[in-house]
Amino acid sequence: MAAVVVAHKHAGVFISKSKEDALCTKNMVPGESVYGEKRVSVQNEDGTKVEYRVWNPFRSKLAAAVLGGVDNIWIAPGTRVLYLGAASGTTVSHVSDIVGPDGLVYAVEFSHRSGRDLVNMAKKRTNVIPIIEDARHPARYRMLVGMVDVIFSDVAQPDQRKWRSSRRISSSPRSR
Ligand SMILES: C[S@@+](CC[C@H](N)C(=O)[O-])C[C@H]1O[C@@H](n2cnc3c(N)ncnc32)[C@H](O)[C@@H]1O
Numbered sequence: 001m002a003a004v005v006v007a008h009k010h011a012g013v014f015i016s017k018s019k020e021d022a023l024c025t026k027n028m029v030p031g032e033s034v035y036g037e038k039r040v041s042v043q044n045e046d047g048t049k050v051e052y053r054v055w056n057p058f059r060s061k062l063a064a065a066v067l068g069g070v071d072n073i074w075i076a077p078g079t080r081v082l083y084l085g086a087a088s089g090t091t092v093s094h095v096s097d098i099v100g101p102d103g104l105v106y107a108v109e110f111s112h113r114s115g116r117d118l119v120n121m122a123k124k125r126t127n128v129i130p131i132i133e134d135a136r137h138p139a140r141y142r143m144l145v146g147m148v149d150v151i152f153s154d155v156a157q158p159d160q161r162k163w164r165s166s167r168r169i170s171s172s173p174r175s176r
Contacts, residue, residue: 012098025097085155088117
């Protein structure tokens with residue numbers, strides 16, 4: 001049976017309709033999974049194919065927020081995002097899909113172990129700029145970061161609210 005994928009209310013996010021609906025994003029790097037996630041291919045009428053990656057809400061708080069019905073994620077095609085707490089890039093890879101080739105994701109992570117996976121993921125995703133630094137010290141990485149539209153923070157630190165200002169969403173209800 002051919003896969004059917006429809007647009008979600010948030011631009012750049014999609015739903016794959018089958019036995020069980022699944023959230024997905026349009027794969028920036030067709031043929032490649034990032035963390036073992038499923039891929040869904042759709043054939044257009046002109047014969048061209050588009051590939052989507054299933055976005056697991058149990059692996060990504062942003063996906064869980066979208067499934068939970070959050071009003072606005074501020075992240076859309078063409079958006080520039082400063083993402084604090086990138087880990088190995090699971091959610092960052094979907095943000096990369098959403099912002100697409102006209103957007104940018106500056107992904108900050110201070111763990112060198114996670115950072116290795118993040119850097120490898122970014123080699124294939126030209127819209128991801130990995131920054132292995134402590135997000136609490138923006139002076140150390142600000143020369144790498146241009147103007148952004150959105151700051152997304154998922155550093156899982158109790159004082160993360162102090163780190164940022166500007167239009168943002170956060171995975172932590174305490175920081176709102
Ligand atoms: C909950 S995990 C992030 C998961 C990731 N956002 C995702 O959805 O795939 C939190 C991450 O924040 C990183 N982190 C914590 N404090 C940090 C800091 N001061 N600077 C940069 N990264 C930090 C941790 O190393 C960890 O990888």
